[in-house]
Amino acid sequence: MDCKKYLLLLVFYVVAKATPAQTITTLEGLKAKIAAVLVSGDNLPETKFNTIENMILNEPGIYNDLWGRVNNTFRNKSDQFLLKNLKIDFKTFQGNDSNKTSLGFSYKWNYEINKKKNTDYQRSEFLAKITAEGNVAFKKNLNPLDFQSAKLDIGTSGFLGGTVNKLDAALTADMNKINQQLAAIEDEDELANSPLWNDITKAMAIKNQYHYNFSATGGWEGKQDFSTSQLTYGAQLRFSAKAYSDKNPLAQLNILDYPFALIRYITGTDKSINPYGAALPIVTMGIDMVNPTKDSVRTAITGNEKQFTRFRFEAGFRTLLASINKTTMHFNAAYRYFSELNAASAIRLAKLNSFSYFTCSVTAADTYFFSYSYGKLPFDRTDNAVYELGFKFNL
Amino acid sequence: MAIWTSNNLACVNLWSTLYIMKQHKKTFKKAEKLKMKELLFFNPLLTEDELKFEAAGIADFLDIVFKNTYGGKYEDGIDKAKAVNHLVDTLIEGDKTMADLAAAVDDDYNF
Numbered sequence: 001m002d003c004k005k006y007l008l009l010l011v012f013y014v015v016a017k018a019t020p021a022q023t024i025t026t027l028e029g030l031k032a033k034i035a036a037v038l039v040s041g042d043n044l045p046e047t048k049f050n051t052i053e054n055m056i057l058n059e060p061g062i063y064n065d066l067w068g069r070v071n072n073t074f075r076n077k078s079d080q081f082l083l084k085n086l087k088i089d090f091k092t093f094q095g096n097d098s099n100k101t102s103l104g105f106s107y108k109w110n111y112e113i114n115k116k117k118n119t120d121y122q123r124s125e126f127l128a129k130i131t132a133e134g135n136v137a138f139k140k141n142l143n144p145l146d147f148q149s150a151k152l153d154i155g156t157s158g159f160l161g162g163t164v165n166k167l168d169a170a171l172t173a174d175m176n177k178i179n180q181q182l183a184a185i186e187d188e189d190e191l192a193n194s195p196l197w198n199d200i201t202k203a204m205a206i207k208n209q210y211h212y213n214f215s216a217t218g219g220w221e222g223k224q225d226f227s228t229s230q231l232t233y234g235a236q237l238r239f240s241a242k243a244y245s246d247k248n249p250l251a252q253l254n255i256l257d258y259p260f261a262l263i264r265y266i267t268g269t270d271k272s273i274n275p276y277g278a279a280l281p282i283v284t285m286g287i288d289m290v291n292p293t294k295d296s297v298r299t300a301i302t303g304n305e306k307q308f309t310r311f312r313f314e315a316g317f318r319t320l321l322a323s324i325n326k327t328t329m330h331f332n333a334a335y336r337y338f339s340e341l342n343a344a345s346a347i348r349l350a351k352l353n354s355f356s357y358f359t360c361s362v363t364a365a366d367t368y369f370f371s372y373s374y375g376k377l378p379f380d381r382t383d384n385a386v387y388e389l390g391f392k393f394n395l
Numbered sequence: 396m397a398i399w400t401s402n403n404l405a406c407v408n409l410w411s412t413l414y415i416m417k418q419h420k421k422t423f424k425k426a427e428k429l430k431m432k433e434l435l436f437f438n439p440l441l442t443e444d445e446l447k448f449e450a451a452g453i454a455d456f457l458d459i460v461f462k463n464t465y466g467g468k469y470e471d472g473i474d475k476a477k478a479v480n481h482l483v484d485t486l487i488e489g490d491k492t493m494a495d496l497a498a499a500v501d502d503d504y505n506f
Binding site: 123330 | 401402415417419420421424430435436438440441442443444445448451452455462463464466476480
């Protein structure tokens with residue numbers, strides 16, 4: 001028996017010991033698949049064994065179940081603070097230009113030290129944070145998201161606004177009672193139309209919230225096999241504004257939300273065409289010095305690996321699309337843009353001076369209805385449009 | 396986990412404040428099993444850092460409303476930093492429910 005079969009037996013053993021199979025929904029589908037393969041006979045010929053072996057060893061759900069159990073053993077332990085923020089998600093990768101697939105995983109890890117000012121109205125903090133994240137495919141040529149990074153951020157975060165009136169004890173008691181009255185309403189339309197909301201929001205007098213983070217950043221970026229890598233250091237500003245009161249003019253400035261406000265109105269989700277101030281986008285801008293430590297493509301084009309300056313712009317947006325019957329659908333989007341400043345003409349001719357990547361999706365609670373991605377990130381060399389609609393295909 | 400009942404002000408005030416913040420449109424009864432990833436702020440396409448930044452904004456506003464509007468006080472041994480971090484830790488876990496978040500509120504605030 002070769003080593004793959006020992007690994008197969010090990011997976012069987014660990015699954016059997018670690019998980020009561022009848023309670024693991026992700027394993028049920030696998031059991032059904034195995035049963036279908038075994039249905040034609042009692043003996044297990046080599047070919048069927050290999051089929052089952054491949055089925056098990058390439059099923060990301062098994063590894064996620066196992067990892068989930070390992071993770072649960074240390075995530076809530078205070079003495080495991082370095083490990084508890086490690087997130088691993090096994091998945092199947094599909095190459096951009098083929099139907100071949102590879103098992104792999106994405107990983108995220110961070111560790112942070114923050115010093116908050118603890119008084120009610122001094123709301124800022126010093127933050128030092130180390131993060132590592134990326135995607136690893138066991139067959140590296142089938143990794144369409146081959147971008148790994150490890151970085152250190154040191155900076156400050158804080159808020160301006162985002163406050164409400166401080167009420168006296170009598171009003172506080174009234175507000176608590178109103179909430180209990182609202183909680184007793186069981187019809188969503190009746191709840192949405194209740195005049196009691198006005199009583200609360202009038203007393204609160206919500207101010208717009210402005211949230212910022214300014215930090216110095218430094219780190220490493222590269223491919224999973226380290227064939228291409230670069231060091232970066234620079235500074236970034238992250239900013240998000242929110243108007244939680246519809247009456248605040250800032251909400252009306254959320255132009256991204258107007259098409260969705262119209263859809264919400266048409267579908268009866270909202271009574272009027274009102275953009276959400278709570279759905280204003282999050283924006284990050286940064287300037288990085290990039291030192292390509294290993295980049296054969298760049299070296300071949302420019303003849304050197306001199307450091308360069310890169311501008312970065314990233315934005316994220318999510319809003320309510322519609323709420324129909326019991327299904328609530330959201331529209332999600334993210335845009336990332338990287339541009340080399342004063343790039344050499346050879347770099348511009350090779351179209352390596354800027355990279356942009358847009359992705360969006362429509363999702364409900366535990367599923368998605370549609371997703372679309374287009375563009376490239378640093379180290380990607382081609383644009384790829386990827387649509388997903390229950391199944392995935394590439395253009 | 397906090398018992399999801401309208402007699403528990405941690406549950407009611409959390410549900411009401413997130414409703415006003417346009418994070419959901421559910422009745423109190425239906426909101427118990429609402430997951431964090433169903434709230435308006437939880438954009439699955441954000442990076443971990445970006446999502447945590449958005450969650451910190453939600454948590455900071457909740458903290459202020461709990462204290463200023465509903466008269467909440469921190470439990471013994473809890474301060475703003477601990478309470479807000481506790482909220483953020485729950486908010487960024489997509490599969491945690493409103494009841495889980497209410498438990499965090501119940502642990503850290505006394506209404």
